[in-house]
Amino acid sequence: MKNHLLTSCRRAASTLTKEAGDISSVFPSLSGKKPDPLPPRFSDLKRSLIKGNEEALTASWHRLLASLKREIDEIRIEGSNVIPSIDYKDVAAGTVPKAKLDALCHRGTAVIRNVVPKQEAIALKQQAQEYIAANQSKVKAFPPDNPAVYELYWTPAQVQARAHPNLLKAQSFLASFWHSSDPSSEISTTYPLTYADRFRIRRPGDAKFALGPHTDGGSVERWEDPEYSRVYQAILRGQWEEYDPFDARHRITAKMDMYNGAGACSMFRLFQGWLSMSSTGPGEGTLKVCPLVRHATAYTILRPFFDVHTGKFNLDATFPNSIPGACQEYNPETHPDLDLEATMVSMPQVEPGDYVAWHCDMIHAVDKEHGGKGDSSVLYIPACAMTRSNIEFLNRQRMSALKYSPPPDFPGAGGDGEIGFNGAVDWDKIGEEGKRAMGLGKSTWDVTPSMSKGERRIVHEGNRALFG
Numbered sequence: 001m002k003n004h005l006l007t008s009c010r011r012a013a014s015t016l017t018k019e020a021g022d023i024s025s026v027f028p029s030l031s032g033k034k035p036d037p038l039p040p041r042f043s044d045l046k047r048s049l050i051k052g053n054e055e056a057l058t059a060s061w062h063r064l065l066a067s068l069k070r071e072i073d074e075i076r077i078e079g080s081n082v083i084p085s086i087d088y089k090d091v092a093a094g095t096v097p098k099a100k101l102d103a104l105c106h107r108g109t110a111v112i113r114n115v116v117p118k119q120e121a122i123a124l125k126q127q128a129q130e131y132i133a134a135n136q137s138k139v140k141a142f143p144p145d146n147p148a149v150y151e152l153y154w155t156p157a158q159v160q161a162r163a164h165p166n167l168l169k170a171q172s173f174l175a176s177f178w179h180s181s182d183p184s185s186e187i188s189t190t191y192p193l194t195y196a197d198r199f200r201i202r203r204p205g206d207a208k209f210a211l212g213p214h215t216d217g218g219s220v221e222r223w224e225d226p227e228y229s230r231v232y233q234a235i236l237r238g239q240w241e242e243y244d245p246f247d248a249r250h251r252i253t254a255k256m257d258m259y260n261g262a263g264a265c266s267m268f269r270l271f272q273g274w275l276s277m278s279s280t281g282p283g284e285g286t287l288k289v290c291p292l293v294r295h296a297t298a299y300t301i302l303r304p305f306f307d308v309h310t311g312k313f314n315l316d317a318t319f320p321n322s323i324p325g326a327c328q329e330y331n332p333e334t335h336p337d338l339d340l341e342a343t344m345v346s347m348p349q350v351e352p353g354d355y356v357a358w359h360c361d362m363i364h365a366v367d368k369e370h371g372g373k374g375d376s377s378v379l380y381i382p383a384c385a386m387t388r389s390n391i392e393f394l395n396r397q398r399m400s401a402l403k404y405s406p407p408p409d410f411p412g413a414g415g416d417g418e419i420g421f422n423g424a425v426d427w428d429k430i431g432e433e434g435k436r437a438m439g440l441g442k443s444t445w446d447v448t449p450s451m452s453k454g455e456r457r458i459v460h461e462g463n464r465a466l467f468g
Helices: 004-011 041-050 054-082 088-093 098-107 118-134 156-162 165-175 226-231 293-305 388-402 432-437 453-467
Strands: 085-087 109-113 187-193 199-202 269-276 287-289 355-359 364-366 376-380 383-387
Touching: 041 293, 054 293, 085 088, 085 098, 088 109, 088 165, 098 109, 098 293, 118 156, 118 199, 118 269, 118 376, 156 376, 156 432, 165 187, 165 269, 165 355, 165 383, 165 432, 187 388, 187 432, 187 453, 287 355, 383 388, 383 453, 388 453
Parallel strands: 085 109
Antiparallel strands: 109 355, 187 383, 199 376, 269 355, 269 376, 269 383, 287 364
């Protein structure tokens, strides 16, 4: 792709906007860094969030704990079977059974089978490995002595997978679960946008890439940012049962990264996701999730306000395992009623080409140890909506893409990244639909009469900002 944008990107001096590092900087439990206590203003924040709703909140907390116990009993019995599997052919044809649609809504997660043909997915892994080998001395990864997660973003394999028409259709399907309770909201779930992320090739026996239970999208921001806290307003007024995990109204302008965290995501991801490049089953270095998106989110939001031992209000400045600039982490001590030993279930067996997705608020982890015989390999590719902030982020991300720099959210952003690497992606070989999702190319998005006024506005804005 030879144009003025590419030329200007390559002429620009490298300016770091994130500290260099690896994925361990995102997780205090991996880095071992002890957090500083939160300042007293967080006690004031707690009081302001629940003022006038104390009694309703207490009653709601006890209803939630009772409902959680019933849900946990079901997960104990069913395990990974509670996670719905959906055939891509049904997604493409619009024939996904209602029972599976309902299960996805309830659980907040699913496996979409055969999104990319198996041999294509295997070839993507081979390409990624060849790229690593060709640039061995320059590649950063974690852990450094036995790499599992690579600080690479613009390999041909990653770019081709993100641009695959089947994957884009799967992302649109996932986006269709979302809506806004305000029809004027500037959001479009019609066209997926691409968020560039890392990839994983985890080898048998690895026990270092042991991410514990966590949620992305910030930590204290969920309470501290006024618009982000409005996402959970039903929970905070004592009506957790009315909380809709798929209402995007207040997420659109929520600030999920208030502290320029090393791995904080400043793009609104509807679902996180990965495309499998290997045959991987439970216990083989795979993803684990807590498939209770409404219950677990309600517990997360209410937990700082209650002493789990007495059930009484706790309005000091503590927000358990909420550390500015990091993701929200969980453990049996800080969040005991989630019964994480029982509720964190492994993804069922996946094959190369299967796409796994989980709601942006979902608690997830990876197996502490890879007990399988083959590698556990995935390309991280979430599903993103079109919003004003996402368009702005996409504009910055495409600048990173064209100069092969780490994307804006990642360690070393603005630095040299993969510039000069052997086997760099040829943008001219990427299809127009895939490039458009990255804010590249010349194709614009269509505006249709069936779109709401808000959706029409944001699609027009995307075309103007990226292709005008």
